[in-house]
Each structure stands twice: as structure tokens, then as C-alpha cells.
Amino acid sequence: xxxxxxxxxxxxxxxxxxxxxxxxxxxxxxxxxxxxxxxxxxxxxxxxxxxxxxxxxxxxxxxxxxxxxxxxxxxxxxxxxxxxxxxxxxxxxxxxxxxxxxxxxxxxxxxxxxxxxxxxxxxxxxxxxxxxxxxxxxxxxxxxxxxxxxxxxxxxxxxxxxxxxxxxxxxxxxxxxxxxxxxxxxxxxxxxxxxxxxxxxxxxxxxxxxxxxxxxxxxxxxxxxxxxxxxxxxxxxxxxxxxxxxxxxxxxxxxxxxxxxxxxxxxxxxxxxxxxxxxxxxxxxxxxxxxxxxxxxxxxxxxxxxxxxxxxxxxxxxxxxxxxxxxxxxxxxxxxxxxxxxxxxxxxxxxxxxxxxxxxxxxxxxxxxxxxxxxxxxxxxxxxxxxxxxxxxxxxxxxxxxxxxxxxxxxxxxxxxxxxxxxxxxxxxxxxxxxxxxxxxxxxxxxxxxxxxxxxxxxxxxxxxxxxxxxxxxxxxxxxxxxxxxxxxxxxxxxxxxxxxxxxxxxxxxxxxxxxxxxxxxxxxxxxxxxxxxxxxxxxxxxxxxxxxxxxxxxxxxxxxxxxxxxxxxxxxxxxxxxxxxxxxxxxxxxxxxxxxxxxxxxxxxxxxxxxxxxxxxxxxxxxxxxxxxxxxxxxxxxxxxxxxxxxxxxxxxxxxxxxxxxxxxxxxxxxxxxxxxxxxxxxxxxxxxxxxxxxxxxxxxxxxxxxxxxxxxxxxxxxxxxxxxxxxxxxxxxxxxxxxxxxxxxxxxxxxxxxxxxxxxxxxxxxxxxxxxxxxxxxxxxxxxxxxxxxxxxxxxxxxxxxxxxxxxxxxxxxxxxxxxxxxxxxxxxxxx
Numbered sequence: 001x002x003x004x005x006x007x008x009x010x011x012x013x014x015x016x017x018x019x020x021x022x023x024x025x026x027x028x029x030x031x032x033x034x035x036x037x038x039x040x041x042x043x044x045x046x047x048x049x050x051x052x053x054x055x056x057x058x059x060x061x062x063x064x065x066x067x068x069x070x071x072x073x074x075x076x077x078x079x080x081x082x083x084x085x086x087x088x089x090x091x092x093x094x095x096x097x098x099x100x101x102x103x104x105x106x107x108x109x110x111x112x113x114x115x116x117x118x119x120x121x122x123x124x125x126x127x128x129x130x131x132x133x134x135x136x137x138x139x140x141x142x143x144x145x146x147x148x149x150x151x152x153x154x155x156x157x158x159x160x161x162x163x164x165x166x167x168x169x170x171x172x173x174x175x176x177x178x179x180x181x182x183x184x185x186x187x188x189x190x191x192x193x194x195x196x197x198x199x200x201x202x203x204x205x206x207x208x209x210x211x212x213x214x215x216x217x218x219x220x221x222x223x224x225x226x227x228x229x230x231x232x233x234x235x236x237x238x239x240x241x242x243x244x245x246x247x248x249x250x251x252x253x254x255x256x257x258x259x260x261x262x263x264x265x266x267x268x269x270x271x272x273x274x275x276x277x278x279x280x281x282x283x284x285x286x287x288x289x290x291x292x293x294x295x296x297x298x299x300x301x302x303x304x305x306x307x308x309x310x311x312x313x314x315x316x317x318x319x320x321x322x323x324x325x326x327x328x329x330x331x332x333x334x335x336x337x338x339x340x341x342x343x344x345x346x347x348x349x350x351x352x353x354x355x356x357x358x359x360x361x362x363x364x365x366x367x368x369x370x371x372x373x374x375x376x377x378x379x380x381x382x383x384x385x386x387x388x389x390x391x392x393x394x395x396x397x398x399x400x401x402x403x404x405x406x407x408x409x410x411x412x413x414x415x416x417x418x419x420x421x422x423x424x425x426x427x428x429x430x431x432x433x434x435x436x437x438x439x440x441x442x443x444x445x446x447x448x449x450x451x452x453x454x455x456x457x458x459x460x461x462x463x464x465x466x467x468x469x470x471x472x473x474x475x476x477x478x479x480x481x482x483x484x485x486x487x488x489x490x491x492x493x494x495x496x497x498x499x500x501x502x503x504x505x506x507x508x509x510x511x512x513x514x515x516x517x518x519x520x521x522x523x524x525x526x527x528x529x530x531x532x533x534x535x536x537x538x539x540x541x542x543x544x545x546x547x548x549x550x551x552x553x554x555x556x557x558x559x560x561x562x563x564x565x566x567x568x569x570x571x572x573x574x575x576x577x578x579x580x581x582x583x584x585x586x587x588x589x590x591x592x593x594x595x596x597x598x599x600x601x602x603x604x605x606x607x608x609x610x611x612x613x614x615x616x617x618x619x620x621x622x623x624x625x626x627x628x629x630x631x632x633x634x635x636x637x638x639x640x641x642x643x644x645x646x647x648x649x650x651x652x653x654x655x656x657x658x659x660x661x662x663x664x665x666x667x668x669x670x671x672x673x674x675x676x677x678x679x680x681x682x683x684x685x686x687x688x689x690x691x692x693x694x695x696x697x698x699x700x701x702x703x704x705x706x707x708x709x710x711x712x713x714x715x716x717x718x719x720x721x722x723x724x725x726x727x728x729x730x731x732x733x734x735x736x737x738x739x740x741x742x743x744x745x746x747x748x749x750x751x752x753x754x755x756x757x758x759x760x761x762x763x764x765x766x767x768x769x770x771x772x773x774x775x776x777x778x779x780x781x782x783x784x785x786x787x788x789x790x791x792x793x794x795x796x797x798x799x800x801x802x803x804x805x806x807x808x809x810x811x812x813x814x815x816x817x818x819x820x821x822x823x824x825x826x827x828x829x830x831x832x833x834x
Contacts, residue, residue, distance in 0.1 A: 287327020348416025
């Protein structure tokens with residue numbers, strides 16, 4: 001029979017032998033007897049006993065764990081309960097020294113060099129470096145190993161690796177690990193659950209501060225094939241420089257919803273599943289993959305945004321490009337993209353898709369080229385960063401400014417290779433952009449059920465939808481625009497036929513000015529509703545064949561305005577107007593305003609048949625021409641009446657290619673007067689009158705009330721004038737035309753006058769008597785214009801400088817010089833007693 005002391009020693013030995021738990025894989029177990037007791041020297045349970053764990057052969061504490069995943073560490077020492085029962089204890093990697101003490105700290109037993117594993121199938125390494133440090137011989141003894149972190153336990157890089165002795169794969173950070181040293185074969189391969197990899201498993205800190213671009217770029221440079229790398233809800237990548245996601249891979253957030261925050265109190269930087277881009281950095285994708293469920297935000301933005309002033313400053317901080325496509329077939333899905341100059345740019349890559357994303361950037365989504373079927377669906381371009389700031393939407397221009405963005409909300413263009421043809425934006429919304437939607441130099445692009453909005457006042461609003469350049473086959477189907485200056489603007493040189501122009505179908509429009517303006521190109525406007533604005537549909541002089549059919553107008557100033565040059569190309573059928581009785585069923589049933597026709601008919605003709613209109617009010621009868629913007633009128637003739645008699649007739653002759661007489665009154669007494677004083681010239685340096693025939697000489701203003709700095713002519717000028725010579729000469733063009741018959745003239749030479757004054761230190765150009773102007777040759781060509789054949793100025797060629805003199809002032813100086821000579825002669829004679 002064993003003594004009590006022998007029982008105690010045997011129990012301690014068994015416990016020490018049993019403590020090395022399977023601490024490295026999912027086959028991990030407890031002690032052979034799942035729960036052990038601490039006993040004293042007599043074998044009785046030892047209440048409050050303590051187990052101390054150290055690195056083998058040292059007094060340095062070493063961690064043990066409360067669970068098989070080694071996620072929860074015990075507090076050292078581990079203390080037995082009142083019955084002497086130990087809790088579940090799991091050893092970590094490496095060797096331990098274990099010491100049991102009683103409640104008073106007296107050592108009961110010590111066991112050194114206790115290994116932390118009892119199976120070659122389950123080692124544990126604290127980090128990737130520790131695993132790399134294993135020799136190939138050690139690695140060959142294990143079929144798997146658990147790494148507790150990439151750089152340190154618990155840093156998010158934990159995972160399982162299996163040893164493949166024959167593998168020669170290239171090393172990939174956190175994914176394929178080659179042991180340290182010159183090893184040709186043998187690799188640790190990470191076991192991926194569902195093919196998904198945490199960004200922290202490849203060396204990213206994901207703390208929002210450390211630059212993760214180097215680690216991420218190194219991973220994508222080394223990895224091959226296809227896969228998914230995730231940014232969890234508690235991870236925040238910071239990219240100090242641009243990174244390209246490798247083709248075939250998806251960068252995916254694992255966060256919650258990315259909806260609107262309370263701008264005044266919350267910061268977007270606190271959101272998880274975040275990619276924060278440093279100055280100049282862009283997140284790029286190499287193609288055939290996705291960017292999903294991420295917050296992609298620019299660094300350096302003011303957060304939170306408590307007031308209007310802060311919001312205004314925040315918008316000025318937007319910079320850089322958020323996401324770019326570096327390959328084809330990229331999908332950006334369910335992302336929130338904030339604070340960039342450009343949110344997403346396809347860079348001309350085909351089949352780009354942007355789905356269910358929110359964007360708040362100066363320019364939202366640019367599909368800038370590409371040959372095939374790009375798709376935008378349910379994209380919300382909206383001021384996420386300022387919309388809930390207190391004080392915005394207050395009605396003033398300054399309070400609405402933080403909600404405006406200067407770029408285009410959604411644009412399809414050919415800025416890069418390809419014309420973005422056969423692309424579509426469906427169910428998108430854009431708010432507050434100068435131009436909310438744009439098609440520029442593209443083909444077969446459709447906006448379907450898209451919406452454009454702007455706040456009040458709508459300062460900075462240009463267009464809801466802009467169709468320009470060489471665009472053909474554009475379509476707006478069931479779209480809406482509210483509070484835009486112009487809802488739809490079309491100026492194309494490509495779509496000039498009715499079958500390849502713009503189709504605007506079933507829309508709802510409420511502009512502050514013109515709803516639909518077809519400045520150039522063909523258009524079909526059918527089945528739309530108009531609820532505000534000065535003009536409903538405007539076809540300008542450049543419009544090509546078009547139709548305005550089956551539309552409804554309410555509270556619109558001029559429902560339909562057609563330039564007279566295109567009235568013969570325009571079909572107008574079946575429109576209806578709130579409160580307007582149809583003039584003829586199913587045909588033109590509104591007071592149509594024709595902006596221009598070829599001939600001016602009499603003043604009594606209906607308004608829609610005239611080149612101009614008469615207005616009669618306040619004892620004035622005014623004939624007005626409609627100007628090019630079709631919104632205002634310019635008077636050309638005015639009769640001012642007194643009773644039934646006309647007292648004044650005034651013609652206003654504007655600048656044309658043929659006549660340049662500005663703002664001149666022609667009155668019944670045949671006086672031609674400028675419309676104002678001291679404003680207009682008669683002729684110019686390049687346009688000289690040949691001769692002026694007059695009954696009496698000109699009268700120059702010499703009113704003292706209009707002059708200042710009045711003083712005698714100074715002696716310096718008169719001294720210099722003594723060297724001015726009077727000459728006789730003939731004009732070269734007269735000699736060329738008349739030969740010897742050309743007459744001789746008398747006068748001075750401007751250049752000689754300048755030289756004489758300059759020689760005496762007098763600046764001749766300080767005085768009005770000397771002139772020097774740049775002159776041009778004006779080149780005209782006969783051209784056909786909208787008003788018939790005209791001579792059109794096509795070029796002004798510089799000819800150099802032309803010198804001149806104001807003889808009235810020259811003669812005044814000459815007279816003053818001669819008077820001074822006479823005064824001096826008389827003084828000398830008087831002094832001589834003569």
C-alpha cells in the first residue's frame with residue numbers, strides 16, 4: 001500500500017504529464033481527466049491553490065488559455081476553487097515550466113520542460129514569422145499549424161496553415177509562406193474558409209492610421225488566380241498611395257449598412273469596412289472582379305460637420321479619384337464613395353457596372369469611354385456629407401451652397417478609348433450637380449427612370465440632362481428633373497436625323513426657365529408632362545427634324561417655341577394645355593410662338609406670324625425683335641406719342657456684319673445723334689472715313705466744367721516744338737490711283753513730331769496731339785446665313801501701327817510757340833529802346 005506522500009508524488013507526476021494539451025488544432029482536448037484537483041501533502045483538496053506557468057527554464061510568465069481556440073487567456077496564476085478544482089486549462093505553443101503553490105504561496109511542486117502539444121498534427125505559432133522560422137524538418141513533422149496573428153496574437157491575421165512538402169509556389173504574404181532559408185520546396189499554405197481572406201491576414205494593420213498600401217500592393221503583386229479579400233466591420237484600411245486590386249479578385253467589405261449619418265455629431269471615419277485614401281491615392285481594380293460593400297473616403301476631410309460654415313469648407317476639400325477601372329468587367333456594388341473630386345471613373349474600360357452605390361463627390365460617376373454595355377443601376381448621387389448638417393436647406397443662397405457640387409453627377413463620354421456605346425443608367429438619382437446627367441460624344445446611351453433634383457435657390461444649376469457633341473441615338477425614358485434652370489439641353493452634331501436623334505419620352509419636367517431646349521440636332525418629344533418654367537419645349541434655329549406629340553403643359557409661360565427657320569421641319573400633334581381650349585382637335589392647340597420667320601408682316605398679324613412684335617404701353621409704341629435666347633426682346637423702333645400724335649421717332653440699329661452704328665437715334669428733323677455722350681466713335685484706326693463734307697467746321701467741347709488740371713502750356717513742350725518741321729507731301733494711295741495728278745498736301749509727320757519732342761525729353765504721348773494705334777485688315781466673305789446672303793467678317797489681320805496727329809491741338813501748340821517768340825522779340829526790342 002502506497003503512503004500518502006507516495007500518492008501525492010504520483011498525482012503530481014500524472015498532472016504534470018497530462019497538462020500538455022492538444023493546443024494547436026481543432027482536435028484539442030483537456031487533461032486526461034477533464035478537470036483536476038489541487039491536493040496538499042496529505043492528498044486532501046487544496047482550496048485556493050495556484051498554478052504558475054513560465055517559459056521553460058525561466059521565470060518569465062507564459063500564457064495559458066481558457067478555450068480550445070486559444071482566444072481567451074487565463075489570468076496568471078490560475079487559482080483553484082474552494083474545493084481545489086482547477087478550471088479548464090489549454091496550453092499555447094512552445095514549452096512551459098509549471099509550478100503549483102498553496103494559497104499561502106508555498107511551492108508544492110515544480111515541473112519544467114512541459115511541451116505545449118502532445119500531437120504532431122497541431123502546433124501553434126504566435127505569428128507568421130514564428131511559423132517561417134520552423135525548419136523544413138520541423139515542418140515535415142506537422143500536418144497543420146495554427147497562427148495566432150500575422151505579426152502578433154490577436155491582430156486579425158490568425159488562421160490555419162497546412163504543410164505541403166512538395167510545393168514550390170511563389171510566396172504570397174499571409175497566403176503562401178516559405179520557411180526561412182534557402183528552401184526550394186515546401187510551403188505553408190493558408191486554409192481559406194469559403195475562399196475568403198481577411199486583409200489583416202496579409203499584413204495590413206487596418207487601424208485607419210498605418211499605411212496599408214505597401215502590404216496590400218505586395219499581396220496583389222504576388223497572388224494569382226481568383227479570390228476574395230475582406231475588410232471586416234472593425235477594419236479600416238488607410239492607403240497612402242494608389243493600389244490596384246489584381247484582376248480576378250474581389251475587395252469586399254463585411255460591414256453593416258452605409259446609410260446617411262448625422263453629419264453634425266458623427267464622423268464617417270468611425271465607420272468600419274472602410275478604405276481611406278491619402279492625398280493623390282486611388283483605389284484601382286485590374287478587371288474581372290468587384291469592389292463591394294465598402295466605404296471609400298478621402299482622408300483629411302473635416303468631420304463631424306456641425307454648421308453651414310464647416311460644410312462649405314468641407315466641400316472645398318474634395319480631391320482625387322476614388323475608384324478607377326484598370327481593366328474590363330469591373331463591378332462596384334453597394335459602396336459609399338465620399339469626398340473625392342471624382343467618385344468613380346471607368347477610364348474607358350468595357351462593361352463597367354456600378355450598382356446600388358451612394359456617391360458624394362464633385363463629380364459622381366464618369367463612364368469615360370469603353371465599347372460595350374456599361375451599366376449603372378440605382379446609383380444615388382447625393383450630398384451625403386452635408387445633407388443633415390444643421391442650417392442647410394434654410395432657403396438662402398449661402399445655406400444651400402454646401403449641397404451643391406460643381407461637376408457632373410453621372411456622365412457617359414468618349415474621353416478615353418471607345419464611345420461608351422450601348423450603355424444605360426437605370427433608376428438613378430442625382431442631386432445638386434451643375435449638370436446632373438450628361439451624354440457627350442457617345443452613341444446609343446439611355447437614361448431610364450432617372451431623376452434629377454436641385455435646391456432653391458438654384459444658383460449654379462445649368463442642366464438636368466445634357467446631350468452634346470457627336471452623340472447619336474440618345475434616349476431619356478420616363479425621367480424626371482425638378483428645379484433645374486434647364487431640364488434637358490440638346491446640342492448635337494451627330495444626331496441630325498429623326499431616327500438617330502434624341503428621344504425624350506414620358507418624362508416629368510419642372511424647370512425654372514426652359515424645360516427642354518433643342519439647340520441643335522433632331523429630337524422626338526412625346527408623352528411628357530411640364531409643370532413650370534418660362535418655356536416648355538424650345539426648338540432653336542439649329543434643330544433638325546423633330547416631333548412634339550402628346551405632351552401635357554401646366555403653368556408654363558410659353559408651352560412651345562419654334563424658331564421660324566425650322567418650323568417646316570417640326571411636327572406638332574395632340575398636345576394638351578391646362579385651361580386652354582383646343583384650336584383644332586389633335587393638332588396644334590396652343591398659342592405657339594414662332595421666334596423668327598423670313599419676312600416681317602404687318603403689325604396687325606397674329607403674334608405667331610411675325611418676325612417682331614409691337615408693344616403699346618405708357619404712350620410708347622415699340623417694335624421689338626426676339627433675341628437669340630428667345631426669352632427677351634430688343635427694341636428696333638420706338639414711337640413716343642402724345643395723345644394721337646407721335647412726338648419722337650427713334651430707331652435703334654444694332655451691330656451686324658454689315659453695319660456698325662451703335663445705339664443711334666434718327667429723328668424727324670434729320671439730326672443723327674448718338675445715344676449718349678462721349679461713348680461712340682465715328683470710324684476707327686482700321687476703318688477711316690475718306691472725306692467729310694460739311695457746311696461748317698466741327699465744334700469741340702471746351703466747357704470748363706468738364707476739364708481739370710488746367711494750366712499754361714509749359715516751356716518744355718514749346719522748346720521741343722521749335723524743332724518740329726512743317727512739310728509738304730503726297731499720299732501713297734493717291735499717287736497709286738492718280739499718278740502725277742495726285743495733289744500735294746501740307747502738314748506735319750507724326751513720327752518726326754514724336755522724335756523732336758523725345759529729343760528734348762518730352763513724352764509726346766502724354767499729350768493728345770500725338771496718336772499711335774494698332775490697325776488690322778478686315779477680311780469679308782460672301783456666305784449664306786439664316787437671314788440670306790451676307791458678307792461675313794472672317795478674319796482681322798494685324799497690319800502694325802498707324803501714327804496720327806490731332807491738328808487742332810498741333811496748331812494750338814504752334815500758335816503758343818509763335819506767341820512766345822513774339823513776346824520775347826518785343827521784350828528784346830523794348831529793352832534796346834526800339
